[in-house]
Amino acid sequence: MNKFFADSTYDGSFGAVEFAENPEPRVPCVLIVDTSTSMHGPRIGELNKGLKVYRDELLCDALAAKRVEVAVVTFGGRVTRKVDFVTATNFQPPTLEVVGGTPMGAAINTALDMIEERRQQYRENGIAYYRPWAFLITDGEPNDQWQPVAARIRAGEQRKAFSFFAVGVKGANMEILQKLSARKPLWLQGMKFAELFRWLSNSQQAVSRSSPGDEVPLVDPTQGPDGWAFV
Amino acid sequence: MKSGMLHEVIDSEGEKYLLDELLGKGGEGSVFAVHGKPALAAKVFHKNPPAPETVAKLQAMVASRNPGLDGIAAWPRALLYSSHTGEACGVLTPRVRDARHLHELYGTAARRRFFPQARWFHLVLAARNVAAAFDALHESGILIGDVNQGNLLIDETMRVRFIDCDSFQVRSGAQTYYCPVGTPHFTPPELHGVKLRDASRTQDHDRFGLAILLFHLLFVGRHPFAGRLFGDRDQTIERAIAERRFAFSKDRTATLMEPPPASLRLDDLPPAIEKLFERAFRQPDGVANRPTAQEWIQQLDALLAERKGCSFDPTHLYYSRLSQCPWCRIEDEGGPAFFVLDGSSSIISPQRIEHLEAQLYRLKFPAFPQLSPQSFKVPQAIAPKRLQSYGQPTVADLAAVAFAGSAVACLASPASPLALAVGALGSLASGAALMLNKSAIAKRQESGELADGLLAAQNDLNRKSRAITAAHAKRQASFDQATAELKTEVSHYRAADGQLKDVLALFRMTQLNRFLTNYLISEHASEIPGMTPALASVLQSYGVESPLDVTQMNLFAVPMLHDGLTLELFAWRDRVSRQFVFKPEHGVNFSDADAGGKAAVQRFKVTQARRILMASHHLDSLAAASRNQLERELTFFDRSADSARELAKNLRAAQSARRPLERIINQSPWMIAASTLAGPAAGALAYWLFG
Numbered sequence: 034m035n036k037f038f039a040d041s042t043y044d045g046s047f048g049a050v051e052f053a054e055n056p057e058p059r060v061p062c063v064l065i066v067d068t069s070t071s072m073h074g075p076r077i078g079e080l081n082k083g084l085k086v087y088r089d090e091l092l093c094d095a096l097a098a099k100r101v102e103v104a105v106v107t108f109g110g111r112v113t114r115k116v117d118f119v120t121a122t123n124f125q126p127p128t129l130e131v132v133g134g135t136p137m138g139a140a141i142n143t144a145l146d147m148i149e150e151r152r153q154q155y156r157e158n159g160i161a162y163y164r165p166w167a168f169l170i171t172d173g174e175p176n177d178q179w180q181p182v183a184a185r186i187r188a189g190e191q192r193k194a195f196s197f198f199a200v201g202v203k204g205a206n207m208e209i210l211q212k213l214s215a216r217k218p219l220w221l222q223g224m225k226f227a228e229l230f231r232w233l234s235n236s237q238q239a240v241s242r243s244s245p246g247d248e249v250p251l252v253d254p255t256q257g258p259d260g261w262a263f264v
Numbered sequence: 265m266k267s268g269m270l271h272e273v274i275d276s277e278g279e280k281y282l283l284d285e286l287l288g289k290g291g292e293g294s295v296f297a298v299h300g301k302p303a304l305a306a307k308v309f310h311k312n313p314p315a316p317e318t319v320a321k322l323q324a325m326v327a328s329r330n331p332g333l334d335g336i337a338a339w340p341r342a343l344l345y346s347s348h349t350g351e352a353c354g355v356l357t358p359r360v361r362d363a364r365h366l367h368e369l370y371g372t373a374a375r376r377r378f379f380p381q382a383r384w385f386h387l388v389l390a391a392r393n394v395a396a397a398f399d400a401l402h403e404s405g406i407l408i409g410d411v412n413q414g415n416l417l418i419d420e421t422m423r424v425r426f427i428d429c430d431s432f433q434v435r436s437g438a439q440t441y442y443c444p445v446g447t448p449h450f451t452p453p454e455l456h457g458v459k460l461r462d463a464s465r466t467q468d469h470d471r472f473g474l475a476i477l478l479f480h481l482l483f484v485g486r487h488p489f490a491g492r493l494f495g496d497r498d499q500t501i502e503r504a505i506a507e508r509r510f511a512f513s514k515d516r517t518a519t520l521m522e523p524p525p526a527s528l529r530l531d532d533l534p535p536a537i538e539k540l541f542e543r544a545f546r547q548p549d550g551v552a553n554r555p556t557a558q559e560w561i562q563q564l565d566a567l568l569a570e571r572k573g574c575s576f577d578p579t580h581l582y583y584s585r586l587s588q589c590p591w592c593r594i595e596d597e598g599g600p601a602f603f604v605l606d607g608s609s610s611i612i613s614p615q616r617i618e619h620l621e622a623q624l625y626r627l628k629f630p631a632f633p634q635l636s637p638q639s640f641k642v643p644q645a646i647a648p649k650r651l652q653s654y655g656q657p658t659v660a661d662l663a664a665v666a667f668a669g670s671a672v673a674c675l676a677s678p679a680s681p682l683a684l685a686v687g688a689l690g691s692l693a694s695g696a697a698l699m700l701n702k703s704a705i706a707k708r709q710e711s712g713e714l715a716d717g718l719l720a721a722q723n724d725l726n727r728k729s730r731a732i733t734a735a736h737a738k739r740q741a742s743f744d745q746a747t748a749e750l751k752t753e754v755s756h757y758r759a760a761d762g763q764l765k766d767v768l769a770l771f772r773m774t775q776l777n778r779f780l781t782n783y784l785i786s787e788h789a790s791e792i793p794g795m796t797p798a799l800a801s802v803l804q805s806y807g808v809e810s811p812l813d814v815t816q817m818n819l820f821a822v823p824m825l826h827d828g829l830t831l832e833l834f835a836w837r838d839r840v841s842r843q844f845v846f847k848p849e850h851g852v853n854f855s856d857a858d859a860g861g862k863a864a865v866q867r868f869k870v871t872q873a874r875r876i877l878m879a880s881h882h883l884d885s886l887a888a889a890s891r892n893q894l895e896r897e898l899t900f901f902d903r904s905a906d907s908a909r910e911l912a913k914n915l916r917a918a919q920s921a922r923r924p925l926e927r928i929i930n931q932s933p934w935m936i937a938a939s940t941l942a943g944p945a946a947g948a949l950a951y952w953l954f955g
Contacts, residue, residue: 050526050599050878053525053527053594053600053602054600055372055373055485056486056487056524056527058490058501095365096365096413099367099373110786130787130790158524159486159490159492159511159525161501
């Protein structure tokens with residue numbers, strides 16, 4: 034792959050222009066999405082629609098659109114960096130398709146690596162950033178080694194290097210998600226992907242208006258008409 | 265707000281207003297258009313009824329309204345009441361139209377869209393007007409409190425107006441209404457951690473926020489406290505503010521920061537403005553002497569009068585006393601073009617092209633640091649020294665000699681079986697002595713441990729050297745690839761004059777290939793009728809993974825592939841290829857190349873040249889980083905080797921102190937056992953053969 038001359042929104046290694054043109058502080062968020070075969074049918078369809086809702090909601094907010102950066106890692110059969118970090122303005126929601134097994138551990142590792150790389154680029158380019166988000170959505174259980182990843186997540190949360198959220202769709206192994214995540218994993222109500230992504234966008238808009246380092250209280254996603262989760 | 269309930273509101277005079285569409289939603293209320301009155305807006309509070317203090321503050325603000333304030337702010341006109349309950353529920357304000365948030369002027373992408381004509385001059389003018397608006401409020405005894413990028417609007421003429429004025433700190437008689445909120449990136453260090461609800465703001469606090477806003481404007485969106493921190497640490501903007509780490513400051517030994525790449529520098533501005541920024545951002549505790557809005561107006565007015573246009577690029581304006589255009593400098597370093605000419609075809613002066621050509625001509629490809637196998641010296645065990653004298657013989661030495669004597673006795677067996685018996689006994693006795701004697705055990709163990717330690721250390725070092733070599737090779741591979749790509753891009757640049765279309769075709773091909781390689785059959789099996797995951801993995805094992813691999817040649821090699829599926833695969837490949845959309849990387853597309861001729865070539869060349877220069881900078885830093893990394897790794901290796909060398913030395917010293925015979929026999933229990941048995945066995949054999 035052409036490493037240096039790829040589209041600047043696609044390749045971060047030449048971010049100087051990107052960051053000079055938009056030096057706003059960033060809210061990086063990597064979505065770690067299960068695309069194994071168990072997600073087939075309406076689930077993946079709703080998830081794809083949810084991604085579009087996410088983009089549209091972010092774009093409604095001029096400041097969030099400049100600050101929130103999205104990346105997508107999928108795991109179905111193999112781990113794919115579907116979308117590398119782009120600001121919401123340049124985010125083209127991919128159409129995800131289902132295939133194969135559930136290498137969740139490897140996917141989380143990839144996502145955390147991406148966060149680390151992005152952080153390095155922020156530092157090199159003098160860009161302030163908020164605590165990165167890693168957002169896992171799955172309806173299964175890992176079929177690879179996930180225990181070392183759990184330790185990595187715990188250490189990262191402790192250092193406040195990122196916030197890790199796990200959302201289980203019906204069928205997910207909550208016991209493992211519980212062990213993976215320092216926070217309590219949430220169940221998705223039915224297929225409320227649109228609500229989930231709207232919540233994600235709203236929370237990130239709130240974060241993008243706070244200051245890097247602040248704890249922003251998130252709206253409880255299990256409550257109210259816009260709720261999408263249960264514990 | 266529940267609609268229907270508050271559709272109609274009234275002011276204190278009883279005049280009715282109908283609420284129209286929702287314009288925006290904030291922390292305290294929602295803003296609506298007012299039906300039939302395009303110049304007005306109504307803010308309805310979320311909290312119903314609002315706190316008595318909120319109402320009192322708004323009443324005071326409405327009472328203090330004057331034309332001066334109306335000119336620079338959407339100052340509250342009247343309180344609004346619910347027509348049902350008669351309770352206060354909101355506030356009527358002017359609606360500022362045809363204006364955008366300030367960050368949409370200093371943010372480059374938004375500026376291109378909403379203010380395409382704006383140059384740096386406009387940003388300076390906007391800064392001057394922001395300072396003037398602050399000055400007017402301060403003159404009236406009003407403080408902004410929550411200075412941020414969102415509560416100022418700016419229009420095409422660079423006129424600024426404050427919105428959300430109800431958070432201001434205002435006085436009415438003896439009563440002061442505080443500003444309960446703040447935006448941390450604009451908050452001075454002395455207010456960090458202070459409960460803003462009960463904090464009396466001062467003009468000096470506002471002046472900190474003012475300086476931050478002005479900095480954003482003059483430095484096209486940069487925050488003064490966001491830069492590169494020396495050392496490997498993370499830092500938030502708040503902490504930088506608290507520690508006075510002004511990233512653009514001249515005093516880098518104090519701030520330990522440097523400005524981010526591709527940004528304006530502090531000395532690109534007049535010295536007087538430099539000083540104002542240093543004063544605003546590095547004010548020590550206990551002093552309240554940040555520059556006033558008046559001071560800023562004066563200096564910014566002076567700068568407006570001293571601007572100069574760049575001879576290369578008409579969109580570049582800068583401070584006239586500079587010897588070189590700072591925007592050209594940024595672009596030459598590979599930074600972006602912050603200001604663009606309206607419309608797609610820009611005027612690029614021939615000098616600019618010449619200048620870039622000259623830079624490209626001087627372009628050097630950095631050398632990658634070499635790593636030779638000689639860099640890794642793994643210490644080996646050294647032969648023991650032969651000493652002149654060995655001191656008092658120990659039990660072990662005597663036993664070793666006894667071994668030799670017993671062996672001789674054993675071999676005398678053909679002469680007399682008794683000799684064999686004596687020898688065997690002697691051998692056993694000396695073996696037992698060596699096995700059991702304390703000092704013999706100690707000697708054996710000491711040398712044994714040292715030898716084991718050395719072996720382990722050697723293995724470790726070999727592993728390290730392999731790891732370092734592999735990491736280096738990996739870095740070199742990516743460096744080599746980058747260099748090769750850069751060379752290709754230079755050739756594209758050179759080819760652009762004659763064959764722009766060919767170059768574009770090449771770009772298109774690269775993009776298409778990238779698109780296709782990422783479009784995996786296994787992930788899109790459902791798009792191909794008859795494709796199953798099992799078949800997809802069979803195809804994968806024959807190297808057919810993406811549409812790019814779908815060729816007659818490749819498919820022939822795959823067994824069990826029936827014609828129908830082959831046809832479907834081809835059809836799919838064509839469908840996928842049609843989905844691809846070419847993104848012109850330099851804003852130059854095929855139709856430009858057809859129509860534009862020279863202008864398109866120039867535009868292409870300028871952007872291409874910039875990318876090349878930027879990439880070459882990256883290559884330099886890649887080489888330098890690899891050199892540092894290699895040095896670090898080799899130092900690390902040497903340090904590990906030092907301890908192994910120490911071990912080898914100790915082993916040698918320990919071995920040298922032993923008599924050679926004892927050293928050989930007293931190596932290990934196995935060696936002793938072998939020696940014990942060897943003499944008698946040889947004697948027995950000799951006796952059987954010759955006896």
